Amino acid sequence: MSKIKTPYLLLFPGFFFLFTFFILPIVNLAQVSTQTPIEGGDTGEFEQTLRFSNYVDAFLESKDQFGRSLIYAMLATLIALLISYPLAYALAFKAGKYKNILLVLVVAPFFTSFLLRTVAWKQILGEEGYVVPTLRSLGIMGQSTTITSTAAAVVVGMAYNFLPFMTLPLYASIDRIDPRTLEASGDLYANGFTTFRKVTLPLSMPGVVAGTLRTFIPAAGDYVNAEILGGPNNTMVGNVIQARFLVSDYPATSSLSFILMAAILIIVTVYIRKAGTDEVV
Numbered sequence: 001m002s003k004i005k006t007p008y009l010l011l012f013p014g015f016f017f018l019f020t021f022f023i024l025p026i027v028n029l030a031q032v033s034t035q036t037p038i039e040g041g042d043t044g045e046f047e048q049t050l051r052f053s054n055y056v057d058a059f060l061e062s063k064d065q066f067g068r069s070l071i072y073a074m075l076a077t078l079i080a081l082l083i084s085y086p087l088a089y090a091l092a093f094k095a096g097k098y099k100n101i102l103l104v105l106v107v108a109p110f111f112t113s114f115l116l117r118t119v120a121w122k123q124i125l126g127e128e129g130y131v132v133p134t135l136r137s138l139g140i141m142g143q144s145t146t147i148t149s150t151a152a153a154v155v156v157g158m159a160y161n162f163l164p165f166m167t168l169p170l171y172a173s174i175d176r177i178d179p180r181t182l183e184a185s186g187d188l189y190a191n192g193f194t195t196f197r198k199v200t201l202p203l204s205m206p207g208v209v210a211g212t213l214r215t216f217i218p219a220a221g222d223y224v225n226a227e228i229l230g231g232p233n234n235t236m237v238g239n240v241i242q243a244r245f246l247v248s249d250y251p252a253t254s255s256l257s258f259i260l261m262a263a264i265l266i267i268v269t270v271y272i273r274k275a276g277t278d279e280v281v
Contacts, residue, residue, distance in 0.1 A: 033254035044248035058255040062240045069236040072151070073219035076158035080166040080215050088170035093179065106167050114161060118228045121157045122148060149231030157225040162218060166211040173207025209275045213268060220264055
């Protein structure tokens with residue numbers, strides 16, 4: 001009997017942690033999402049009326065921000081993937097004795113605050129940075145054109161801030177590929193592109209799936225990059241949730257949070273099925 005109970009006892013601390021800090025807050029969030037203000041009450045006082053139309057109202061009022069959040073997150077994820085895949089490939093097969101040093105450099109930005117990194121990008125992309133003057137001197141940008149307070153600045157900032165989330169799973173997946181498999185492909189007269197398409201990419205798909213999910217999910221709910229690098233026309237759903245929370249509109253913020261979670265869950269489920277792999281690194 002004691003042997004049967006032992007696994008459950010070992011699982012109890014983890015379950016207790018998840019129950020206390022994940023399940024209970026989710027239940028409380030669901031409860032708040034169907035509340036309405038108390039008639040004649042003070043600001044921030046609500047009562048449970050099971051008003052599920054809060055979800056419809058919250059979505060209709062913020063549908064533009066929802067669409068923008070998903071589009072920005074997808075673009076940032078794609079940019080991060082295009083940058084991270086060659087980087088992870090080089091770390092796995094070409095870095096040699098410098099592999100550990102380069103891996104430290106990949107995660108080094110995490111040693112700095114997320115907020116400070118985003119503010120730094122505002123300076124880099126701003127008038128006082130070197131990007132805008134360089135593009136203007138090359139005739140790519142007009143003298144009155146700016147990069148900050150645009151969608152491009154928000155997407156670039158998101159791609160940069162979440163880049164390690166993409167690189168590390170890709171590296172872990174590519175590093176597991178046996179180099180002899182690539183050599184065998186060459187022995188069968190496959191060129192470099194064919195080897196990548198037929199061998200490397202399929203074997204690294206678990207890393208691609210894991211990296212894209214770990215980048216897209218936090219990017220969809222991000223509001224810091226849009227707040228600092230964007231303008232009034234670049235607000236995301238995270239900015240709406242923050243703004244409504246600060247004015248004590250808790251039912252609306254709870255409803256928006258649940259809608260965002262549901263949208264991300266649906267997208268992730270469809271993506272995993274289409275990708276053809278359930279393995280996540």
